[in-house]
Amino acid sequence: MPRTWLDGAVSRIEADFARSADTHLVALPMPGNIDLFFKDETTHPSGSLKHRLARSLFLYALCNGWVRAGTTVIEASSGSTAISEAYFARLLGLPFVAVVPRTTSAEKRAQIEFYGGRLHLVDSADAVYEASHRLAAATGGHFMDQFTYAERATDWRGNNNIAESVFNQMALERHPVPAWIVVGAGTGGTSATFGRFVRYRRHPTRIAVADPENSMFTPYHASGDRALVTAHSSRIEGIGRPRVEPSFIREVVDEMIPVPDLESIAAMRVLSALLGRRIGPSTGTNFIGVLALRRRMAEAGQAGSIVSLICDSGERYADLFDDGCVAERFGPGLAEKVESVRQAVL
Template identity: 60%
Template sequence: MRGAAPTDCSHSCLSDRLPSGPDPDRDWSRQAIELLLGDARRSADTHLIKPVFKGLPGISIYLKDESTHPTGSLKHRLARSLFLYGICNGRICPGTTLVEASSGSTAVSEAYFAHLLNLPFIAVMPRSTSDSKIAAIRQFGGTCHFVDHAAEVYAVAERLAAETGGHYLDQFTYAERATDWRGNNNIAQSIFDQMQAEADPVPEWLVMSAGTGGTSATIGRFIRYRNLTTRLCVVDVEGSAFYPAWKSGDMTVTTPGSRIEGIGRPRVEPSFIPGVIDHMIQVPDAASIAAARVLSERLFRRVGGSTGTNFFGLLLIAAQMLREGRTGALVSLICDSGDRYSGTYYDDAWLAGQGIDIAPWRERIEAFLDQGRDLCAA
């Protein structure tokens, strides 16, 4: 009969029956995402601190304090995003071994989330990584695999993921895409929401350093998406490839690597998006560490070396604004706590061994903050 339904259920298009009953992997994924979203609700809005410096009239400085996350750093946001990205792409399932290449802070945060989801975790990192970060990774049940040179972490992490049948989280590739840069309470939206009731709600500049490049990509894209006049300055450190690549336009640049943990890379990472950056500054390591120490004393608690880099870059912009008679707000980040670096940046013997003299920079910074004396004057 014309239009009659076929009765042969062995026909090839009907031979694969729909699955019936619950899917354990999907059930696990739903539970895992709920745990991650619960963490996000509890920890997304970190404090925006406003220290006052007598030497900077008309310039308001704000510091987004990412050290208060449960794992103590800005990388907590990135790690959560990478886990959500991996789960939603079907790459993280029950029992998946997770592997990451890291200089420490991202691995600490990822170890925390792996522990939360009861998944094995391996961090591939340089031997020079601070002892406190190594201890934190192990405390969360993670395993540390050490390499002699920072440039080796990528290949080793990829190999370990293949050998274990696991998933390489690969922060340096996926940082710029795992976070929703248009909003969804990312760090950029959080900053601008917190600035709304301030005297200058739209900052002149937002200043930050780059590790993966993912956070600068998120912030730079958000600024453009919201059509804001704020400009983004990325500060880089000695031995890093980001600044020379941005300046020359050659993204194949390689360098020795950074002494400031968590920022600066020996190569230009895939998540570094130069097109969203308005300006870059290269900061000497001695200036970064001096700035971290001075800021720590003013905040009554220690901040890390990358925060010192951020703060010094912000002060350079403030100095130019003062010279030009301009006022406004500047925003930067407190990336992590300086307690993780008691054996390095806060150890005078370590500084001497590295040939780093912070005294001249410290004097300049303090004179600028207290008296407005030109930061660039000899």
């Protein structure tokens, strides 16, 4: 079969990558001998960390022969991956359907549609899988399935992945090799990339996953039981899953840090103020993990650096900057949590 369309599709994705600059590593000044940095993934063309994943997934599917000219692409997502995949589908002229929970923010839904994607809403996070398979069968399309393929679509040894970028950008800092890298887990692909990379490069860096309520990743990390499931969905969009996803590689994660949801929202508010711009709730979850490890290192008299991620912009979550909406969704006590996070920063 002629590969003319495939060659053009890969070339368009590679050209898009060549036009895009690397994301910044933002220093967060803090007192003491522990330096904090955040890799700012909001500057990707589609606005989040998931831009990297979507590019890798499309290249993986194209080169495996799963996506051809005219193929309808379907993805199960809580929003950000679907936005990024809609971006690449439009780039290639492909129909795209995003299977997302009804609780997905209005801002994310609008972005999916802006890039030409069609929304298929389901009632809960655990309903996205069956609906995606059903749509792929009905359309003769391809279910991209980020939850299965995230860890294998990315070259974790290097080739401009996020881990290699972070270590290159840290080279001139006073603690160039991070003591910890803190990430969240939706698919588990990011923690797998960092975990494998530091082992491959023989860095002593450890990987921590900050995990929200109603996520099966933390109990799975402790027990090794892949059959764990819950009927509850994570309220922190983009991270935490009701089942153990295939791309989450337990063995390369050194520590799980469970984070109460209201603390994630409080930390989102505090870090937004420190950075002078709004960041999303999963970054707030990361920040709680960072502060916990910073405190532990300080108490042990250790110096070093901790790196985490700014996953997406707070502009995608306008309701979470409204105290009334937060109280309705997460309960009372936000002001006290915000003050607690502020004190942890000092």
